[in-house]
Amino acid sequence: MEKNTVKSLYRETEKYLDQEVIINGWVKKIRDQKNFGFIEVNDGSFFKGVQVVFDTRLSNFEEVSRLSIISSIEVKGKLVKSQGAGQAFEIMAEEINVFQKADLEYPLQNKRHTFEYLRTKAHLRPRTNTFSAVFRVRSVVAYAIHKFFQENGFVYVHTPIITGSDCEGAGEMFRVTTLDLNSLPKKEDGTVDNSKDFFGKETNLTVSGQLSGETFCSAFRNIYTFGPTFRAENSNTARHASEFWMIEPEIAFADLEANMELAESMVKYIIKFVMDECPEEMEFFNNFIEKGLFDKLNNVLNSDFGRLTYTEAIDILLKSGKKFDYPVEWGIDLQSEHERYLAEEYFKKPVFLTDYPKDIKAFYMKLNPDGKTVRAMDLLAPGIGEIIGGSQREDSLEILENRITELGMKPEDYEFYLDLRRFGSFPHSGYGLGFERIIMYITGMTNIRDVIPFPRTPNNAEF
Amino acid sequence: MEKNTVKSLYRETEKYLDQEVIINGWVKKIRDQKNFGFIEVNDGSFFKGVQVVFDTRLSNFEEVSRLSIISSIEVKGKLVKSQGAGQAFEIMAEEINVFQKADLEYPLQNKRHTFEYLRTKAHLRPRTNTFSAVFRVRSVVAYAIHKFFQENGFVYVHTPIITGSDCEGAGEMFRVTTLDLNSLPKKEDGTVDNSKDFFGKETNLTVSGQLSGETFCSAFRNIYTFGPTFRAENSNTARHASEFWMIEPEIAFADLEANMELAESMVKYIIKFVMDECPEEMEFFNNFIEKGLFDKLNNVLNSDFGRLTYTEAIDILLKSGKKFDYPVEWGIDLQSEHERYLAEEYFKKPVFLTDYPKDIKAFYMKLNPDGKTVRAMDLLAPGIGEIIGGSQREDSLEILENRITELGMKPEDYEFYLDLRRFGSFPHSGYGLGFERIIMYITGMTNIRDVIPFPRTPNNAEF
Numbered sequence: 001m002e003k004n005t006v007k008s009l010y011r012e013t014e015k016y017l018d019q020e021v022i023i024n025g026w027v028k029k030i031r032d033q034k035n036f037g038f039i040e041v042n043d044g045s046f047f048k049g050v051q052v053v054f055d056t057r058l059s060n061f062e063e064v065s066r067l068s069i070i071s072s073i074e075v076k077g078k079l080v081k082s083q084g085a086g087q088a089f090e091i092m093a094e095e096i097n098v099f100q101k102a103d104l105e106y107p108l109q110n111k112r113h114t115f116e117y118l119r120t121k122a123h124l125r126p127r128t129n130t131f132s133a134v135f136r137v138r139s140v141v142a143y144a145i146h147k148f149f150q151e152n153g154f155v156y157v158h159t160p161i162i163t164g165s166d167c168e169g170a171g172e173m174f175r176v177t178t179l180d181l182n183s184l185p186k187k188e189d190g191t192v193d194n195s196k197d198f199f200g201k202e203t204n205l206t207v208s209g210q211l212s213g214e215t216f217c218s219a220f221r222n223i224y225t226f227g228p229t230f231r232a233e234n235s236n237t238a239r240h241a242s243e244f245w246m247i248e249p250e251i252a253f254a255d256l257e258a259n260m261e262l263a264e265s266m267v268k269y270i271i272k273f274v275m276d277e278c279p280e281e282m283e284f285f286n287n288f289i290e291k292g293l294f295d296k297l298n299n300v301l302n303s304d305f306g307r308l309t310y311t312e313a314i315d316i317l318l319k320s321g322k323k324f325d326y327p328v329e330w331g332i333d334l335q336s337e338h339e340r341y342l343a344e345e346y347f348k349k350p351v352f353l354t355d356y357p358k359d360i361k362a363f364y365m366k367l368n369p370d371g372k373t374v375r376a377m378d379l380l381a382p383g384i385g386e387i388i389g390g391s392q393r394e395d396s397l398e399i400l401e402n403r404i405t406e407l408g409m410k411p412e413d414y415e416f417y418l419d420l421r422r423f424g425s426f427p428h429s430g431y432g433l434g435f436e437r438i439i440m441y442i443t444g445m446t447n448i449r450d451v452i453p454f455p456r457t458p459n460n461a462e463f
Numbered sequence: 464m465e466k467n468t469v470k471s472l473y474r475e476t477e478k479y480l481d482q483e484v485i486i487n488g489w490v491k492k493i494r495d496q497k498n499f500g501f502i503e504v505n506d507g508s509f510f511k512g513v514q515v516v517f518d519t520r521l522s523n524f525e526e527v528s529r530l531s532i533i534s535s536i537e538v539k540g541k542l543v544k545s546q547g548a549g550q551a552f553e554i555m556a557e558e559i560n561v562f563q564k565a566d567l568e569y570p571l572q573n574k575r576h577t578f579e580y581l582r583t584k585a586h587l588r589p590r591t592n593t594f595s596a597v598f599r600v601r602s603v604v605a606y607a608i609h610k611f612f613q614e615n616g617f618v619y620v621h622t623p624i625i626t627g628s629d630c631e632g633a634g635e636m637f638r639v640t641t642l643d644l645n646s647l648p649k650k651e652d653g654t655v656d657n658s659k660d661f662f663g664k665e666t667n668l669t670v671s672g673q674l675s676g677e678t679f680c681s682a683f684r685n686i687y688t689f690g691p692t693f694r695a696e697n698s699n700t701a702r703h704a705s706e707f708w709m710i711e712p713e714i715a716f717a718d719l720e721a722n723m724e725l726a727e728s729m730v731k732y733i734i735k736f737v738m739d740e741c742p743e744e745m746e747f748f749n750n751f752i753e754k755g756l757f758d759k760l761n762n763v764l765n766s767d768f769g770r771l772t773y774t775e776a777i778d779i780l781l782k783s784g785k786k787f788d789y790p791v792e793w794g795i796d797l798q799s800e801h802e803r804y805l806a807e808e809y810f811k812k813p814v815f816l817t818d819y820p821k822d823i824k825a826f827y828m829k830l831n832p833d834g835k836t837v838r839a840m841d842l843l844a845p846g847i848g849e850i851i852g853g854s855q856r857e858d859s860l861e862i863l864e865n866r867i868t869e870l871g872m873k874p875e876d877y878e879f880y881l882d883l884r885r886f887g888s889f890p891h892s893g894y895g896l897g898f899e900r901i902i903m904y905i906t907g908m909t910n911i912r913d914v915i916p917f918p919r920t921p922n923n924a925e926f
Contacts, residue, residue, distance in 0.1 A: 003716065005684070007616065024716035025684075026887045044684030044715060045616055070887040074716070100858075100888040123675075123879040124886070126682035136683065139619040146609050153470065153508055156602040160917045161624065161691045162637070162668075162706055164924030174625070174639050174661070176668065178695045181638070181647060181655045192644045198637070198695060198705070199924035205624075205639065212586075212917060212926060219589035220599065221468070221488075221507030228624045228690065232641045232661060242661070243625055252507060253466065253487035253537075395563075416586040416926055423587070424489045424533040425563040454623045454675060461627030461662035463675060463879055 005045035009079060013089060016079045021091060023050060023075045026127075027102075029110060032065040039067070041075060041091075047133060047280040051082065051090040064096050070106050070127070072099035115450050122454050122463055130289070133281035134451055137274055138439050144273035145226060145247055145435075148266055154249065155220040158227060159209030164201055165413065172232040173204035174242075205230035210248050210430065211364075211417050214393065217250040217428055218420050224249040226435075234458050238447040241436065243456040250430035256375045256392045259429035260352050263379055263388050264305045266433075267350070271297050274442055290444025296383055297442070299349060306351030310334075310373070313342055313353050320346070333360045339378075339385040350381045363403050364417075365391040377431070384441050390431020397421035468508035472542060476552060479542045484554060486513060486538045489590070490565075492573060495528040502530070504538060504554075510596060510743040514545065514553040527559050533569050533590070535562035578913050585917050585926050593752070596744035597914055600737055601902050607736035608689060608710055608898075611729055617712065618683040621690060622672030627664055628876065635695040636667035637705075668693035673711050673893065674827075674880050677856065680713040680891055681883050687712040689898075697921050701910040704899065706919040713893035719838045719855045722892035723815050726842055726851050727768045729896075730813070734760050737905055753907025759846055760905070762812060769814030773797075773836070776805055776816050783809070796823045802841075802848040813844045826866050827880075828854040840894070847904050853894020860884035 004021045025043030032038075036055035042048075052075050054064055067073070077093040084090070108124050118125040125131040149156065162176050178198040179185065185196040194202045209225040216223045225248040233240065251262060275282055275297065286293040308316075317328045317338055326335045334353075343351055355368060356376040365374035375392035394400045400421055404411050411418065439451040449455040454463045467484045488506030495501075499518035505511075515538050517527055530536070539558040545551060571587050581588040588594040612619065625639050641661040642648065648659040657665045672688040679686045688711045696703065714725060738745055738760065749756040771779075780791040780801055789798045797816075806814055818831060819839040828837035838855035857863040863884055867874050874881065902914040912918040917926045 005616070024889070026889075044680075044682055072887040072889040099890065102887045103885040106886045123678040123882060124681075126679055132682060135620070135679070136618055138621075139613075139617075142619050142621075143609055143613045146606055150602075150606045153468070154602075155599055156605050157598070157916055158601075158605075158691070158708060160706065160919060160924070160926070162693075162919050162924055165926065172641070174641060175644070176637050176639060177644070178635070178637060179644070181640070181642070181644070184644060184647075198697075198921060199919065200922040201924070203924045215586040215926075216589055216598070216916065217507075219507055219587075219595060228621070230625075234661075243623065245621060419586060422566040423569045424535040424565045426487070426489075426535040427562065453620055453679065456623060456625050456662065458661060459663040461623070461625055461664070461666050463623070463628065463678075 006041070006043045006048070006050045007046035009050055009089065010046055010048065013079075017081065017089065019079055020094075021077065021079050023052075023091065025049070025073065025075075027067050027069055027071045027073060030067055030069070037065055039064075039073075039075075041073065042127075047129075047136070047278075047284065051084070051087050052077065052093050052096075053090055054093040054096060058093060058096055060096065060098070063098060063101075066101075067098065068102045068104050068106070069109055070102040072102070073097060074099065115447065119449055119455070120462075126453075129284065131450070133278075133284050134439070134443055134445060135453065137278055137281050137285075137443055138451060140274050140277050141270055141439060141442065142226070142435070144270045144277075145224075145266075147273070148269045149222075149224045149249065152222070154222045154224050155216065157209070157213055157216045157223050157225050159206065159212040159225050161206050161228065162199070162203050163206045164199060164203050165211075173207060174230050174232045176203045176205060207231060208246070208248065208432065210250070210432065213248050213250045213430065214420055214428065215416065217252050217430070218424065218426070221252040222249070236458055238449075239437075241448045241452060241455050241457055244448070244452070245435035247433045247435060248430060250428060252426055252428045254392075254429045255427055256354060256377055256429055259390055259392065259431060260305070260307060260354075260377055260379075263352075263377075263390065263431055263433075264350075267379070267388075267438075268301055270438065271301055271442060285443050293444045300381065303349035305379070306347045306349060308351065308353060309355040310353050310357065310376075311355065313338075316342065316346055331357050331359070334378075336385045339380045340382075343380040343385070344382040348382065350379060350387075353378050353380060361391070363407050363409065364393050364400070366394045367399055367403070375429075379431075381441065384437070387437055387441060388431050388433050390429065392427065392429040395421060395425045395427055397425065469504070469506045469511070469513045470509035472513055472552065473509055473511065476542075480544070480552065482542055483557075484540065484542050486515075486554065488512070488536065488538075490530050490532055490534045490536060493530055493532070500528055502527075502536075502538075504536065505590075510592075510599070510741075510747065514547070514550050515540065515556050515559075516553055517556040517559060521556060521559060523559065523561070526561060526564075529564075530561065531565045531567050531569070532572055533565040535565070536560065537562065578910065582912055582918070583925075589916075592747065594913070596741075596747050597902070597906055597908060598916060600741050600744050600748075600906055601914060603737050603740050604733055604902060604905065605689070605898070607733045607740075608687075608729075610736070611732045612685075612687045612712065615685070617685045617687050618679065620672070620676055620679045620686050620688050622669065622675040622688050624669055624691065625662070625666050626669045627662055627666050628674075636670060637693050637695045639666045639668060670694060671709070671711065671895065673713070673895065676711050676713045676893065677883055677891065678879065680715050680893070681887065681889070684715040685712070699921055701912075702900075704911045704915060704918050704920055707911070707915070708898035710896045710898060711893060713891060715889055715891045717855075717892045718890055719817060719840055719892055722853055722855065722894060723768070723770065723817075723840055723842075726815075726840075726853065726894055726896075727813075730842070730850075730901075731764055733901065734764055734905065748906050756907045763844065766812035768842070769810045769812060771814065771816060772818040773816050773820065773839075774818065776801075779805065779809055794820050794822070797841075799848045802843045803845075806843040806848070807845040811845065813842060813850075816841050816843060824854070826870055826872065827856050827863070829857045830862055830866070838892075842894075844904065847900070850900055850904060851894050851896050853892065855890065855892040858884060858888045858890055860888065 029040040379388035492503040842851035
């Protein structure tokens with residue numbers, strides 16, 4: 001007889017009611033009376049468990065009564081309507097086979113544990129309600145992203161993790177090496193001879209796949225990356241991790257307007273998908289993690305995202321009468337307080353800011369005719385601030401070369417990138433979405449360490 | 464008016480015939496006569512291009528006639544049935560706007576280039592037929608894998624890339640560090656003080672996500688990883704890359720039989736999906752890359768994969784009468800020549816070999832009652848040899864601890880892994896599929912450097 005899953009019992013209850021079923025899973029709770037008892041069994045397929053009723057008709061009644069939390073068992077029995085409150089159905093056990101009676105020292109007994117404590121048990125925490133919900137949603141959101149792009153004809157590109165170029169220019173990098181640190185090869189001047197390293201030169205972990213992604217955009221029109229990226233920044237905040245996943249789509253023959261349309265429809269698609277696919281988990285988040293989560297997400301789904309320029313935003317901030325910690329003037333990099341005022345208080349919905357001063361944005365963004373702003377866009381969302389950053393890319397070889405030189409970088413380090421402007425240059429745009437950031441937004445979890453299976457942060461690479 | 468894609472013109476020809484269309488793309492070929500000309504435009508959305516006919520009615524006829532290969536253009540015109548041979552329809556241009564006339568030094572003019580040469584132009588090679596087909600198929604196969612697992616209720620896990628444990632035990636690793644190699648912190652004994660490194664200890668790039676994957680299996684029942692893995696092996700072969708992607712599913716309450724069923728249905732699903740979704744690319748591979756590719760793949764789709772034990776396989780090899788370079792005896796690690804004999808000559812279909820000698824397999828594989836073999840499985844396929852390797856996992860705490868000790872490893876390095884055997888141990892199984900290997904199998908490409916966008920191999924980390 002086929003094994004059933006708890007999910008199938010919930011999703012197709014009518015089909016299984018009054019039938020024999022077999023469930024394999026773990027004891028979440030157990031209560032035993034003199035002649036009978038109840039076990040809540042979770043099999044990992046579903047957010048909720050199923051109640052199993054057993055009594056002295058079991059040949060191993062004694063063994064079953066003494067089972068400890070998280071013991072692994074197989075239950076055969078009939079699925080029946082439940083007499084008790086709290087569940088619609090339960091299994092009347094005819095046979096319970098014990099795979100293993102769990103060690104009594106199980107560190108996650110049924111009581112409240114802090115998220116901090118659970119981080120020290122990262123290998124066990126997905127068994128708890130909160131982290132079971134978080135990591136299932138993480139999986140479903142990842143799939144939603146692939147589905148969205150693939151069904152729209154985008155090509156998925158694996159851009160390299162180990163990079164030999166230091167031109168990605170977005171922060172401090174991790175060195176990758178096979179040199180023996182206790183016996184480094186040296187050049188005549190006494191410095192390390194990187195030519196002896198595995199790749200014949202210094203290599204690092206990537207901080208962004210964008211530049212390589214653009215090369216594929218010039219071949220496949222619309223592409224996306226979805227892979228791990230790294231920052232060697234020594235910042236111990238709830239928002240920073242050293243290793244995180246990023247999605248970077250790039251679209252050809254597309255201006256900033258098309259870029260914003262893509263970002264808006266992607267965000268809405270993801271949220272709708274996860275609300276449809278994970279109703280139990282999302283309800284848990286709404287009830288226990290972030291009150292008002294559904295209102296926040298429904299507001300995103302039902303809004304036309306706002307669009308305004310950076311210059312207009314500065315104007316709004318100046319006229320707001322608000323006292324900000326960081327004074328507002330044209331040219332500043334907006335701080336979280338400014339972004340949140342705009343999204344939460346002023347617009348009360350997600351809003352795209354565009355056309356930022358070139359001096360606070362990356363070299364590859366397309367220069368506007370005014371010569372001082374670039375076709376950048378940031379998506380600011382209520383409750384989190386910046387969630388997406390992107391731009392139309394500079395497609396003029398001359399302007400791009402000038403900009404690279406002006407910033408003191410070397411054009412020869414960017415030959416492959418400049419080639420895209422020599423050989424069939426085309427208007428194109430793209431953006432980056434931090435995967436963990438959207439997971440935090442959707443779940444209401446406030447620490448990035450709690451949405452990554454095994455987070456890496458300064459002084460922490462456990463498991 | 465909405466822009467069209469070349470793909471939509473091919474897939475929905477009837478809808479667009481005799482209508483105005485707008486295409487943005489690149490000049491693949493151009494032929495001009497005195498008063499008219501033809502351009503093959505490729506827009507990246509589709510394997511094939513569309514023919515555009517232009518004549519002196521264009522206001523910029525002179526400019527268009529002189530366009531160089533890979534110039535970027537926008538074409539407005541009517542889609543009509545083609546008079547010429549070789550295409551069913553073409554666009555009669557009414558307007559052609561030039562984004563950029565490409566530099567004449569374009570290195571990929573329309574002539575044959577060797578794959579070796581094209582590797583030096585990895586940023587441009589996806590624009591060629593072969594690599595456009597390879598990398599679109601790569602993307603579609605990636606999606607097929609996600610779709611297969613997600614639709615079967617598997618949870619996708621991002622296992623860590625940077626690992627602080629050296630217990631993954633599958634080959635040489637890349638060190639990850641932020642220490643300044645020219646000024647290393649030293650301990651009193653003169654060796655490097657790794658406690659001063661970013662994570663407070665030595666860290667490396669992962670070689671496998673399996674052990675972390677198992678922790679999620681104990682929470683979600685069925686899970687899979689799909690991410691980059693690394694080997695710092697100095698082997699310059701057509702089959703080895705330093706950075707490659709791997710898929711590692713792990714299933715709970717599942718023995719080796721269930722594991723084989725999963726692997727077989729996954730392989731068939733992937734092949735069928737890509738043949739359905741990429742008919743033009745697959746036909747190209749069948750015609751130009753591997754003669755007989757369709758026969759090979761159809762044979763996989765239509766076979767029930769064979770199943771036999773390692774011991775039975777040794778017997779077949781011994782009785783084969785074949786002279787092998789590596790002599791056959793019970794206990795040897797099978798070589799490619801043995802694997803290919805079994806799959807190609809003897810069974811003529813994919814075949815699972817199971818129950819290998821424990822001494823040639825990993826420590827975590829479940830020991831058979833005979834005490835000398837383990838519940839391993841390798842899937843051998845005609846034309847490639849081993850394509851999948853997996854096992855049922857040892858779920859007995861005692862046997863696993865003994866095995867770790869017996870192999871001279873330290874149980875304390877495996878605490879999190881042993882915890883899974885302390886707290887609700889359960890039968891489970893899983894396998895690893897090298898992503899590039901399945902892409903090579905499906906496309907017929909024979910060098911791993913030609914199925915990775917920007918391959919990393921010893922002395923090569925360009926782009």
